[in-house]
Amino acid sequence: MTGDPLVERMQAFGTTIFTEMSALAVRTGSINLGQGFPDTDGPPEMLAAAAEALAGGANQYPPLPGIPALRARITEHEQRFWGLTRDPDTEVVVTAGATEAIAAAILGLCEPGDEVVTFEPYYDSYAASITLAGARRRTVTLRPESGRYGFDESELRAAFGPRTRLVLLNSPHNPTGKVFTRAELTLIAELCQEFDAYAVTDEVYEHLVFTDAAEPHTPLATLPGMHDRTLRISSAGKTFSCTGWKVGWATGPAALVSTVQRVKQFLTFVNAGPLQPAVAVALGLPDTYFTEFRAGLQARRDRLVTGLTEAGFAVQPSEGTYFVTADIRPLSAKDGADFCRELPERCGVVAVPTQVFYDRKAEGRHLIRFAFCKREEVIDEAARRLAKS
Ligand code: PMP
Ligand code: GLN
Numbered sequence: 001m002t003g004d005p006l007v008e009r010m011q012a013f014g015t016t017i018f019t020e021m022s023a024l025a026v027r028t029g030s031i032n033l034g035q036g037f038p039d040t041d042g043p044p045e046m047l048a049a050a051a052e053a054l055a056g057g058a059n060q061y062p063p064l065p066g067i068p069a070l071r072a073r074i075t076e077h078e079q080r081f082w083g084l085t086r087d088p089d090t091e092v093v094v095t096a097g098a099t100e101a102i103a104a105a106i107l108g109l110c111e112p113g114d115e116v117v118t119f120e121p122y123y124d125s126y127a128a129s130i131t132l133a134g135a136r137r138r139t140v141t142l143r144p145e146s147g148r149y150g151f152d153e154s155e156l157r158a159a160f161g162p163r164t165r166l167v168l169l170n171s172p173h174n175p176t177g178k179v180f181t182r183a184e185l186t187l188i189a190e191l192c193q194e195f196d197a198y199a200v201t202d203e204v205y206e207h208l209v210f211t212d213a214a215e216p217h218t219p220l221a222t223l224p225g226m227h228d229r230t231l232r233i234s235s236a237g238k239t240f241s242c243t244g245w246k247v248g249w250a251t252g253p254a255a256l257v258s259t260v261q262r263v264k265q266f267l268t269f270v271n272a273g274p275l276q277p278a279v280a281v282a283l284g285l286p287d288t289y290f291t292e293f294r295a296g297l298q299a300r301r302d303r304l305v306t307g308l309t310e311a312g313f314a315v316q317p318s319e320g321t322y323f324v325t326a327d328i329r330p331l332s333a334k335d336g337a338d339f340c341r342e343l344p345e346r347c348g349v350v351a352v353p354t355q356v357f358y359d360r361k362a363e364g365r366h367l368i369r370f371a372f373c374k375r376e377e378v379i380d381e382a383a384r385r386l387a388k389s
Pocket of ligand 2: 016034035036037174
């Protein structure tokens, strides 16, 4: 047999930009501000609980929906921070990271030809999962305007139609750092109800909204009419600095959770047996953990933004997440992909070109993304290198 055996609908998807850029960082010995992963470990209580579970025999399949202690802590955490009430027995499912929850939701909800409304730039797995399901994406562009990323209301309205099955919303938003406001969410909620669409919300950065954001984080599920049509997805990776553990979850009305569960049982069945009790411990940490975690990231954001500004980038404000985007045009550069491929050789720093997260590539051609979930000395060294380049 000859040729590429990959199915036609996946041909447009090569190696992810994160894989490409992290490999480039290793190859060139560069500081990796590309892929979003912290360079320090999460809370010691969580790590100790994982070691204890591993040595204590928690090494076989956990129950399909996740161990009861973790499901209980997930619902308590949602109640504590967002005032959402969910039944831990029927309205929660533990998944292999947020990524599996997103894929299982789309595969379980979309018939071929159905449409998924999402915002660009989007997290790369969205496009792949939508394509795997044979569904179509209808993308609305987020543009940096008057100090923050926004979108055109008429563009959003036009993205909805009779085939709209769901809206896939990421807030706080990767890569822009945008936190959707209540007014923006209200519009999305109204359109979901008008077109009888579901909402799938990716809230993996729920605890990373900085004190100078326009508004605090609001889960879409808390808006009127949305509790019973929203599947809310999150993950331990970001909040507890354990991106390699891939423990995520989805909560929502039993019918939506059951949809995810019925698909995921044939993707991974279950995952991370000894890590599930540890994430349960982490979710029960006092409020001070979450506040200090956010304050630490905010300080590092400020450090990186100062460094990037001094190096000549036009930095877009980031209200949350691990990320900040920068415009390269003041440095007489035009194309972020070229810029990021040359940057490691030029100065030993890796960033990610944002254009790969757009359908309308031209909208993001001049933008690149830096991750600031790194130790202060690493950020400072990256800033020094960028200033010299
Ligand atoms: N959604 C967004 C917006 C992300 O940035 C990421 C990256 N971690 C994920 C989902 C995937 O999360 P996980 O690693 O838990 O699968
Ligand atoms: N979420 C991480 C980021 O945006 C990357 C995850 C991945 O490599 N797939 O950097």
